[in-house]
Structures are given as C-alpha cells and as structure tokens.
Amino acid sequence: MTRDCEQAAFEAGIKLGALYHQWVGTPVSPASAASIESAIEKAVILQPFVEEVTVHLNRDLMIPNRFGYSELSGTMLDAQVVTRVGFAYCRARLATSEGYPMMRIVECHEISPVSDH
Amino acid sequence: MTRDCEQAAFEAGIKLGALYHQWVGTPVSPASAASIESAIEKAVILQPFVEEVTVHLNRDLMIPNRFGYSELSGTMLDAQVVTRVGFAYCRARLATSEGYPMMRIVECHEISPVSDH
Amino acid sequence: MTRDCEQAAFEAGIKLGALYHQWVGTPVSPASAASIESAIEKAVILQPFVEEVTVHLNRDLMIPNRFGYSELSGTMLDAQVVTRVGFAYCRARLATSEGYPMMRIVECHEISPVSDH
Amino acid sequence: MTRDCEQAAFEAGIKLGALYHQWVGTPVSPASAASIESAIEKAVILQPFVEEVTVHLNRDLMIPNRFGYSELSGTMLDAQVVTRVGFAYCRARLATSEGYPMMRIVECHEISPVSDH
Numbered sequence: 001m002t003r004d005c006e007q008a009a010f011e012a013g014i015k016l017g018a019l020y021h022q023w024v025g026t027p028v029s030p031a032s033a034a035s036i037e038s039a040i041e042k043a044v045i046l047q048p049f050v051e052e053v054t055v056h057l058n059r060d061l062m063i064p065n066r067f068g069y070s071e072l073s074g075t076m077l078d079a080q081v082v083t084r085v086g087f088a089y090c091r092a093r094l095a096t097s098e099g100y101p102m103m104r105i106v107e108c109h110e111i112s113p114v115s116d117h
Numbered sequence: 118m119t120r121d122c123e124q125a126a127f128e129a130g131i132k133l134g135a136l137y138h139q140w141v142g143t144p145v146s147p148a149s150a151a152s153i154e155s156a157i158e159k160a161v162i163l164q165p166f167v168e169e170v171t172v173h174l175n176r177d178l179m180i181p182n183r184f185g186y187s188e189l190s191g192t193m194l195d196a197q198v199v200t201r202v203g204f205a206y207c208r209a210r211l212a213t214s215e216g217y218p219m220m221r222i223v224e225c226h227e228i229s230p231v232s233d234h
Numbered sequence: 235m236t237r238d239c240e241q242a243a244f245e246a247g248i249k250l251g252a253l254y255h256q257w258v259g260t261p262v263s264p265a266s267a268a269s270i271e272s273a274i275e276k277a278v279i280l281q282p283f284v285e286e287v288t289v290h291l292n293r294d295l296m297i298p299n300r301f302g303y304s305e306l307s308g309t310m311l312d313a314q315v316v317t318r319v320g321f322a323y324c325r326a327r328l329a330t331s332e333g334y335p336m337m338r339i340v341e342c343h344e345i346s347p348v349s350d351h
Numbered sequence: 352m353t354r355d356c357e358q359a360a361f362e363a364g365i366k367l368g369a370l371y372h373q374w375v376g377t378p379v380s381p382a383s384a385a386s387i388e389s390a391i392e393k394a395v396i397l398q399p400f401v402e403e404v405t406v407h408l409n410r411d412l413m414i415p416n417r418f419g420y421s422e423l424s425g426t427m428l429d430a431q432v433v434t435r436v437g438f439a440y441c442r443a444r445l446a447t448s449e450g451y452p453m454m455r456i457v458e459c460h461e462i463s464p465v466s467d468h
Binding site: 281282 | 373376377378379380382383386387389390393394395397398399418419420
C-alpha cells in the first residue's frame with residue numbers, strides 16, 4: 001500500500017509540474033508581476049491536497065525585450081507548495097539552482113496520531 | 118505592401134490566439150475568476166500594438182468537479198482586444214457562439230490623417 | 235532525510251502535472267492523435283528520472299466541432315510514467331475516473347540491494 | 352464590412368499566436384525535434400482557414416541543461432502558415448529577428464475572380 005508520505009510527495013510534484021507548464025510563456029513585467037503571482041497562487045490553492053502555496057517572481061530577470069516586456073521563464077519562478085494527505089505533509093519548492101529551475105522536496109513528515117489507549 | 122488594416126487584424130489575431138492557448142487549463146473558481154481576468158488583461162496589454170483589452174470569464178460555466186473547482190475552458194472566455202498599427206485600428210473578440218469559442222473581427226478601420234494643405 | 239520512494243513519487247507527479255498542462259488545448263483529431271501521442275512520449279522521456287512512459291489518447295472523445303476537429307482535453311489522456319530514484323521505482327497513471335482526469339500512484343517499491351556480506 | 356484580406360491576416364495571427372503559446376516550454380532535444388515539428392504541423396493544419404503550415408525548430412539553440420535536454424523556446428521556432436478566406440490568401444511567419452521571436456505578414460493578396468461576362 002502506498003504510504004501517505006509518498007502520496008503527499010506525489011501531489012506536491014503534480015502541483016509544481018502543472019504550475020510550471022501552465023504559466024511559462026506568459027507576458028510579464030515588473031509592473032504586472034504581482035498580479036501574476038496572485039493569480040497563480042489562487043489557481044494552485046484550488047487543487048486537491050494543497051494546504052499552502054506561495055509564488056514569487058524574480059523581477060531582476062525580467063529584462064525587457066524590444067517591445068518593453070518579458071516572458072515568464074522557469075528561472076523567474078520561486079514557488080513553494082505544502083500538500084497534505086492523511087497525516088502526512090510535504091513541502092516542496094521550485095527554485096533556480098545553477099541556472100536550472102529545480103523542483104525538490106524540502107521536507108515530508110507524518111504526524112503521529114494521538115495515542116488512544 | 119501590406120496595409121495597416123491587415124497588420125492590425127494580424128496583431129489582433131495573435132493576441133487572441135496566444136491568450137487562448139496560454140490560459141486554457143488553468144484551475145479556476147468563481148472566487149478566483151476576478152484574479153485570473155485581471156492577470157490576463159495585464160499580460161495582454163504588455164504586448165505590442167495592443168491599445169485596449171477586456172476579459173470576462175463566464176462564472177455560470179464553472180461547474181465544480183469532485184474537488185470543488187473547474188478548469189478554464191475556451192467557452193468561458195469573453196475577451197475583446199483593440200490593436201492599432203499606424204492609423205488603423207482593429208477590434209476583435211473571442212466569445213462563445215453555438216458552443217464554439219469563436220474569434221472574429223468586430224471592426225477594422227483606418228483613420229484619415231488630418232489634411233496638411 | 236527524504237526516502238527514495240518519496241522522491242520517485244514526487245518526480246512522477248511532476249511529469250504527469252507537466253504533461254497535462256503542457257498539452258491540454260492542442261488541436262487534435264483521430265488522424266493526428268498518433269502523432270501527438272508520440273510527441274508527448276518523446277518529450278516526457280527526456281526528463282530526469284523517467285524510465286518509461288506511454289500515452290494513449292481516447293479517440294472516442296474526439297467529437298468534431300463545427301470545423302471538424304477537437305481540442306485535447308484532460309479526459310482524453312491515459313498516460314503512465316515510471317520514475318526511478320536510487321533503488322526506488324514509482325509507477326503512476328493519469329486516467330479518467332468518473333469524468334475527472336485523475337492522477338494516482340499505481341505502485342512504489344524499493345528494490346533491496348544485493349547483500350554484500 | 353471586413354475585407355477577406357483582413358480576415359485572412361487575422362486568421363494567420365490566431366494560428367501563430369496559438370502555436371507559440373501552446374508549445375513553448377515543451378521538453379525537446381535534437382533527437383525528438385522532428386517528432387515535435389510533425390505534431391505541431393498536424394495540429395495547426397486542423398484549424399479553420401489553414402491551407403498550409405511548415406514548422407522548423409532550430410537545433411543549434413537546443414543547448415542541453417544539466418539533465419541533457421532543452422525546453423522549446425520561442426526563438427527556436429521558424430513557422431510559416433498560409434490562410435485563406437474567400438479569395439484572399441495570407442502567408443505569415445514566426446521567426447527570430449535580433450533575438451526576438453517575431454511574427455509578421457509575408458504577403459497578403461486577393462485573387463481576382465474569373466470574369467463571368
């Protein structure tokens with residue numbers, strides 16, 4: 001049987017993979033970044049098993065093209081998501097590491113149920 | 118030589134085609150719809166030749182799935198964009214017609230330049 | 235420390251979430267479905283930790299719109315992915331269940347390393 | 352009334368805008384590029400008013416990341432589409448120009464109907 005921790009990690013992966021491929025390519029600028037961050041957070045929190053989500057876009061990477069805007073790239077994204085399945089929690093993060101938008105588990109743990117004897 | 122009206126129509130088509138394929142699939146609910154509308158408008162207005170954009174999502178089509186949310190579908194979208202190239206303007210609209218998310222030109226016109234004699 | 239099984243489950247989730255949001259919305263018909271299946275498989279297999287991937291699109295759901303084609307929807311997708319991290323494997327599947335495109339873990343297991351005594 | 356040339360230009364814009372935002376972000380490598388090109392062409396040709404489409408991905412830009420693959424970026428794309436509305440044709444192209452993935456009309460023209468007197 002699959003353990004709750006594995007399920008929580010699976011769900012966290014789904015959310016980060018989905019977020020990435022849904023939003024990469026969106027036109028963005030420092031002035032509109034807060035609006036995009038908020039829309040992503042509000043979209044992710046709707047999904048099952050999500051307890052918490054925060055998204056930050058790196059404005060320093062928003063180099064304007066000749067028309068004065070940028071496109072959201074994976075390396076701009078710093079996102080954290082916490083999922084919960086049963087008594088297990090998983091915190092995972094998408095953040096740029098050495099130029100690659102890396103997704104990794106920050107921590108997974110299972111809360112011991114209160115003893116009932 | 119391409120006329121400005123054709124260019125304006127071409128640019129309007131680009132914006133509607135891009136908007137559609139960028140945003141379809143995003144998790145959405147009546148509570149988050151305003152945030153998505155605003156994010157789409159702020160993303161589209163950044164692009165070249167766009168004078169004006171309005172986006173409305175049809176909340177009536179947001180039938181909750183078993184987890185209580187929906188995904189943004191093309192039929193939920195009602196978007197208008199006005200593009201300008203030189204003295205030509207094009208207003209185009211994406212709206213559902215008989216179940217199909219139809220993109221069409223509402224009007225294109227060229228403003229006569231002020232006579233200089 | 236995160237166990238390999240959790241990592242493998244996390245990676246499987248990433249791949250299914252990414253696949254879903256990358257490809258939903260693509261124009262498709264029964265005649266082009268095999269080409270899309272192949273392109274998805276070739277894209278997923280490139281990603282880290284993926285051992286195996288198969289994608290099948292349900293042609294029965296490709297109801298032609300007034301222009302004779304459909305758009306790839308989540309419910310058309312039946313995808314399986316096997317990820318491996320260290321000695322742990324995870325097989326996960328995206329398939330429609332009661333009208334919802336459900337992603338779930340089929341199995342996760344860890345291979346015992348050969349004893350070295 | 353909108354002229355056929357404007358309509359054809361509008362339709363060409365839709366197709367290029369859609370193509371761009373549907374496919375950018377897809378994992379790709381020189382080995383899988385032909386499969387992606389073919390899938391894009393087969394998806395675009397399904398759409399209304401499209402007479403012809405060709406897609407070429409620039410392999411030289413597919414610099415492998417630490418995991419040995421790339422993501423499809425707008426600058427990799429060289430796509431041409433021909434649309435037809437009534438007797439008007441529009442050929443448009445997406446190609447990189449000075450580092451920006453530029454969409455432009457190559458030519459629009461209207462064929463004179465055969466005189467019937």
